[in-house]
Amino acid sequence: MNDVTPLDLRIEALLADAQYDDHPLRGALNELYGEFRSQLHLIERVTHVSDLYQHMAREQNQSLLERYRRQLKKLEKIARISDRYQAVMRDLNEALKDASNHDALTGLANRRMLMDALRTESNRLLRQGRPMTLVLADIDHFKQINDAYGHERGDAVLVDIARAMASSVREYDLCGRWGGEEFLIVMPETGLPEALEAVERMRRAIAALHVVAGEHNVTASFGVAEHLPGDHLSATISRADTALYAAKKLGRNRCEVAPAGSQPASPAAD
Numbered sequence: 001m002n003d004v005t006p007l008d009l010r011i012e013a014l015l016a017d018a019q020y021d022d023h024p025l026r027g028a029l030n031e032l033y034g035e036f037r038s039q040l041h042l043i044e045r046v047t048h049v050s051d052l053y054q055h056m057a058r059e060q061n062q063s064l065l066e067r068y069r070r071q072l073k074k075l076e077k078i079a080r081i082s083d084r085y086q087a088v089m090r091d092l093n094e095a096l097k098d099a100s101n102h103d104a105l106t107g108l109a110n111r112r113m114l115m116d117a118l119r120t121e122s123n124r125l126l127r128q129g130r131p132m133t134l135v136l137a138d139i140d141h142f143k144q145i146n147d148a149y150g151h152e153r154g155d156a157v158l159v160d161i162a163r164a165m166a167s168s169v170r171e172y173d174l175c176g177r178w179g180g181e182e183f184l185i186v187m188p189e190t191g192l193p194e195a196l197e198a199v200e201r202m203r204r205a206i207a208a209l210h211v212v213a214g215e216h217n218v219t220a221s222f223g224v225a226e227h228l229p230g231d232h233l234s235a236t237i238s239r240a241d242t243a244l245y246a247a248k249k250l251g252r253n254r255c256e257v258a259p260a261g262s263q264p265a266s267p268a269a270d
């Protein structure tokens with residue numbers, strides 16, 4: 001409501017005064033004042049509607065802001081869940097990769113990982129023109145452990161021997177389980193003299209476990225073959241195997257070195 005001003009009071013008093021009833025300007029003043037009041041009323045209504053509109057717009061803005069904040073919170077929650085899900089998937093993938101590359105019993109590299117490493121290393125060494133050495137190790141009289149103490153004890157001995165061998169090689173050598181009670185050690189950029197030193201460390205570490213198999217302390221035999229750039233992998237593995245067989249024949253708990261250069265196996269497996 002508009003306030004009544006002193007001018008309003010004055011005009012209203014003039015219009016009410018009987019002495020001006022016949023004044024020629026009275027009618028015009030009355031009309032003008034009436035017009036003024038109705039314009040004022042109109043302005044008040046427009047102002048009121050505008051206030052209402054602004055209030056509604058403010059409310060709408062606030063509810064939009066509120067909805068935006070709620071959506072943002074939901075999105076943040078979804079992003080957190082997605083991050084956690086991705087981390088779980090990453091861990092699962094790692095675990096899967098780890099399981100597919102490692103032997104479940106000993107934790108060493110399995111045959112698949114050994115073959116991958118062999119291919120990678122032989123290609124790298126071919127480019128660099130450098131040798132590597134492969135060592136096949138086989139536990140002696142292992143069957144007697146199983147026969148005397150049971151398969152579980154045999155498994156435990158395999159784990160101990162695997163640990164002893166892996167800790168006897170350098171960190172860039174790869175010691176893996178080739179199968180059964182047989183192990184393969186890949187020694188990149190390694191010539192025969194260094195490889196034989198590592199084999200001797202392994203042989204001693206196994207003997208030092210003092211695991212008894214029947215009448216024997218458990219030992220291992222080793223076959224060593226140098227892989228020169230250009231050699232076929234399958235041929236080198238085969239030479240190491242032949243040398244291992246020779247070590248067994250010559251009394252076990254020893255190492256034999258394959259003669260250089262002979263390529264007995266088919267290169268098709270490379």
Ligand SMILES: Nc1nc2c(ncn2[C@@H]2O[C@H](COP(=O)(O)OP(=O)(O)OP(=O)(O)O)[C@@H](O)[C@H]2O)c(=O)[nH]1
Pocket residue numbers: 105138139140141142143144146150151152153154155158179180181248252
């Ligand atoms: N406990 C256990 N035994 C295994 C495993 N893999 C292979 N073997 C056993 O290892 C034994 C290997 O026996 P053989 O091949 O006769 O060789 P060995 O008794 O070690 O004799 P030499 O190699 O000639 O010195 C077998 O009895 C297999 O059952 C395994 O994962 N766990």
